[in-house]
Amino acid sequence: MDEQDLDPDFAERFHRERRPPCQLYLISPQTLSAGFEDRLRAALDAAPVAAFQLRLKGIDDHAIARAAEPLQKICADHDTAFIINDSISLAKRLGADGVHLGQDDGDPRDARAILGKDVQIGVTCHNSRHLAMEAGEAGADYVAFGAFYPTGTKKVEYFAEPEILSWWNTLFPLPCVAIGGITPQNAPPLVAAGADFIAVSGAVWNASEGEASAVLAFSGILA
Numbered sequence: 001m002d003e004q005d006l007d008p009d010f011a012e013r014f015h016r017e018r019r020p021p022c023q024l025y026l027i028s029p030q031t032l033s034a035g036f037e038d039r040l041r042a043a044l045d046a047a048p049v050a051a052f053q054l055r056l057k058g059i060d061d062h063a064i065a066r067a068a069e070p071l072q073k074i075c076a077d078h079d080t081a082f083i084i085n086d087s088i089s090l091a092k093r094l095g096a097d098g099v100h101l102g103q104d105d106g107d108p109r110d111a112r113a114i115l116g117k118d119v120q121i122g123v124t125c126h127n128s129r130h131l132a133m134e135a136g137e138a139g140a141d142y143v144a145f146g147a148f149y150p151t152g153t154k155k156v157e158y159f160a161e162p163e164i165l166s167w168w169n170t171l172f173p174l175p176c177v178a179i180g181g182i183t184p185q186n187a188p189p190l191v192a193a194g195a196d197f198i199a200v201s202g203a204v205w206n207a208s209e210g211e212a213s214a215v216l217a218f219s220g221i222l223a
Helices: 008-018 036-046 061-077 088-094 108-115 129-137 163-171 188-193 211-222
Strands: 023-027 051-054 081-085 098-101 120-124 142-146 176-179 197-200
Touching (some): 023 211, 036 061, 088 098, 088 108, 098 108, 108 120, 129 163, 142 197, 163 188, 188 211
Parallel strands (some): 023 051, 023 197, 120 142, 142 176, 176 197
16 A cells, blocks of 8 residues: 555544544643643543643753653653653653654654653654654654644644545554644544544643633543
8 A cells, every 4th residue: 555545434434443542642831830730630630631741942951850740740640641842861861651752853763772662752743754654663652743723832834634644544553643723623533534642732721611621622522
């Protein structure tokens, strides 16, 4: 089978029969306000969350490590994987459950050598099938595609179409993550296309009804 687009009905049926249900992957705000620990606890109390990624910008690793300690414990108490963004060395220092690497953040092979076989390694692949296949060959545990929708969380340079999720999970057993501007309203096409995880940030932390209600809304869609 080559990289041509697959029949969407076949892809969706194949996904349902072969893979477990889509799960929620929560990403932190870029800065943490006072009381964020309680907000994270409320979000994880609301419904199952597979992973929480700590993604902080503009501060050094020592400050991130201090912020991470209580959040890591909250995640452990909720059986939620604690993922560090960008930094292999910080993931090692904290004993994190995983690290998520952008294209300029290091090689998955090096991350594996440093972090060991049990740590989850994810790689941002934008809208590129080639980058995703390279990440898989390098030993990544999951690949992330996006952005699928406009987002204010970060500057968007690449947009992906849902078909890339169907193509990926029909050909490869490695899980794929959909990211970028995802809300409870626009998530269903990505779930139907075959996303194994939906990665969200602003739709939870900026939700007018609060993070717990937002997580519940996503949970209803994923169920």
